[in-house]
Amino acid sequence: MELLDRYLNAVRFWLPAAQQDDIIAELGDDIRSQVEERESALGHKLDDDDVAAILKERGHPMLMASRYLPQRSLIGPVLYPAYVVVLRVVLLWVMIPVFVLIVGPVVIATAANPTAGAIQTVWNLAMANVFALGVITLVFAILERRPLRELEKWDPRKLPHVPKATFIADPAKPAAGKAIPRATSIAELICGVICTGVCMQAAWYLGGFNLDIVHVALAPVWRSVYWLILLSCVAGIPMGWFGLVWPSRIRLRSIIRLSIDAVTLIAIGVLSQAGTLLTLTSPKLSPASLAEAMRWTTLGLQIGLGAAAIVSLIDMAQEGRRYSRARW
């Protein structure tokens, strides 16, 4: 029965070496017994189609072999939820934003061919994700094979508190007893990355830039506050990150938010004391026109700085109240 021998050989491939002969001998005898009984009932020899039908009922060789193997898993049911969370955070909330918002623009801007730069960025992101997936899977596979003593020595009193503080996403509709909404944290994270990128690009223009026929020269004070502004932008990234990973840690997020507001106010204070913030020159405009443009630009800047200061103060007040009401 050549078909049966082929089936048994295929099953043998997937069995542990030490048990192959024994299992195949027994399985082969069982199938031959079934064939003989069928032949006895029908009164004639079975052809290949009949034998194939019997073997198909038994199941694929890999499936048949698996029934003789012990139940094993690379990452078991206890660690699997944590594995999925780590994967999601690293691959979705770290790798993709970093590559799309920081690495990508830099590569594309410096590449001879922007399209090639974009393709290179996507490829690098894919490879980085594959590497990260492999490392994370390996780490969890190792953790799976060591005893989880941490799960035996736990104290219910050390579990995180349930947040009682409210987070007002819409002042008209206060939400009671909720942690930081995920959408807010995502928005903060993305804004932090974008603002950091824009701020880093802006460093090239601190020496001055051209707007059509007008040359804009920024006052030296901008170089002093540039690092404060950059710090505020960068701080938005961990703030969004913490909000995603620990949405109930209201106080931690408030501390970061208050720090950003404080730095913003310091920068605004320095700029307000500086006097002239920029100078406009143009070979094509009259002195009167330049003076008029200068007046309106300065007024706009003063209004902008004032508005930014008011927003920062209001935000500080709100965050201060949120901090005082949060337990965690």
Place this chain on the structure above:
Amino acid sequence: MNAELFENLKLELRRGCLIVAVLAHLRVEHYGYTLRKALGDAGLAVDEGTLYPLLRRLETQGLLVSEWREENKRNKRFYRLSPDGELILGQLLDEWQSINGSINRIVQGE
């Protein structure tokens, strides 16, 4: 959906009974195929992919003993209860009766 759910739950229920049924049948010597037929005739049909691994496990646990013998010009592996297997079977049958009694009390108590 209910039929599928019932079949799955029935399978789980029968799976729990299979060990007792196999040990009970092996008070008399059988080889795999005849054991499977006997179980099927008794109303407890089981596929070979479940039975043979179970027989190996029970033998590893010392509840069965086996030997290869030639019968009808073919080598077959015959199983029967070991002394430990007989002891365990007695205990499992007592446990079975106890569970039966508990279920009956729960059902009648409703």
